[in-house]
Amino acid sequence: MVDIISIANQKGGVGKTTTTINLAASIANRGYHVLIIDIDPQGNATSGLGIEKSTIDKDIYNVLVDEIPLTETIHHTGTKNLDIAPATINLSGAETELISMMARETRLKSALDQVANDYDFAFIDCPPSLGQLSINAFTASDSILIPVQSEYYAMEGLSQLLNTIRLVQKHFNKDLAVEGVLLTMLDARTNLGAEVVKEVQSYFSEKVYKTIIPRLTKLAEAPSYGQAITEYDSKSRGAKLYDDLAKEVLKAHGKRLKK
Numbered sequence: 567m568v569d570i571i572s573i574a575n576q577k578g579g580v581g582k583t584t585t586t587i588n589l590a591a592s593i594a595n596r597g598y599h600v601l602i603i604d605i606d607p608q609g610n611a612t613s614g615l616g617i618e619k620s621t622i623d624k625d626i627y628n629v630l631v632d633e634i635p636l637t638e639t640i641h642h643t644g645t646k647n648l649d650i651a652p653a654t655i656n657l658s659g660a661e662t663e664l665i666s667m668m669a670r671e672t673r674l675k676s677a678l679d680q681v682a683n684d685y686d687f688a689f690i691d692c693p694p695s696l697g698q699l700s701i702n703a704f705t706a707s708d709s710i711l712i713p714v715q716s717e718y719y720a721m722e723g724l725s726q727l728l729n730t731i732r733l734v735q736k737h738f739n740k741d742l743a744v745e746g747v748l749l750t751m752l753d754a755r756t757n758l759g760a761e762v763v764k765e766v767q768s769y770f771s772e773k774v775y776k777t778i779i780p781r782l783t784k785l786a787e788a789p790s791y792g793q794a795i796t797e798y799d800s801k802s803r804g805a806k807l808y809d810d811l812a813k814e815v816l817k818a819h820g821k822r823l824k825k
């Protein structure tokens with residue numbers, strides 16, 4: 567059975583897509599079958615894994631709105647064991663179109679049910695908003711991994727995110743859990759970063775991953791080559807740290823650290 571994890575924070579640019587791609591690729595590298603669902607209309611996970619947008623004829627929009635089978639959208643990526651259900655700008659229409667549709671909150675869940683036995687993990691790269699797309703993601707997920715950028719105002723908006731999680735638990739998915747909180751883009755040269763780390767750790771305590779992702783040039787470069795960090799530079803610090811995160815996640819799910 568697949569374990570489904572949304573990567574979410576409605577704040578923009580905090581490392582959701584970078585974490586989705588590189589955590590998913592690190593877990594795939596350890597021999598697990600992994601699917602990424604790109605539910606962000608910007609489609610950065612899609613292009614960041616080398617899928618040329620002009621070649622996509624069906625995407626998550628068609629799954630949510632036209633109810634086509636999810637399998638018809640899935641592409642293999644350059645990383646072994648890693649597939650993606652892509653997004654294009656089409657998906658931006660879904661946010662409003664879904665509002666008048668039947669079973670609007672559970673459409674992604676129904677689609678993922680179709681591939682439940684094909685993958686060990688699915689990661690959903692959420693958009694920077696808490697609308698219909700994120701609610702579909704949260705309703706379909708077992709848990710939510712929250713990347714938090716290590717800078718001032720890091721905690722801003724998190725109460726709104728936690729409130730949305732509570733609403734989804736109440737109405738659609740009572741077992742939805744917080745998977746963990748990941749500190750990202752830490753600038754080790756400033757005291758500010760260390761202060762934010764302390765603040766986030768004191769609020770979320772054991773939910774915060776031991777692995778912290780610093781600001782690393784190679785992590786920012788890899789998507790322009792359409793590659794996860796594991797492919798772009800497997801020996802880099804970013805690849806090592808996302809593998810450390812993968813080990814924490816696998817352990818939390820009671821999975822063996824194969825490799």
Ligand SMILES: Nc1ncnc2c1ncn2[C@@H]1O[C@H](COP(=O)(O)OP(=O)(O)OP(=O)(O)O)[C@@H](O)[C@H]1O
Pocket residue numbers: 577578579580581582583584585606608610692693694750751752779780781782783785786787789
């Ligand atoms: N650890 C890092 N080191 C350096 N650059 C990073 C790191 N993490 C992310 N970035 C860069 O910061 C920018 C924002 O990251 P990313 O796209 O992962 O955030 P996001 O939360 O998915 O954004 P959005 O809210 O727009 O979907 C990107 O240009 C990305 O390459």
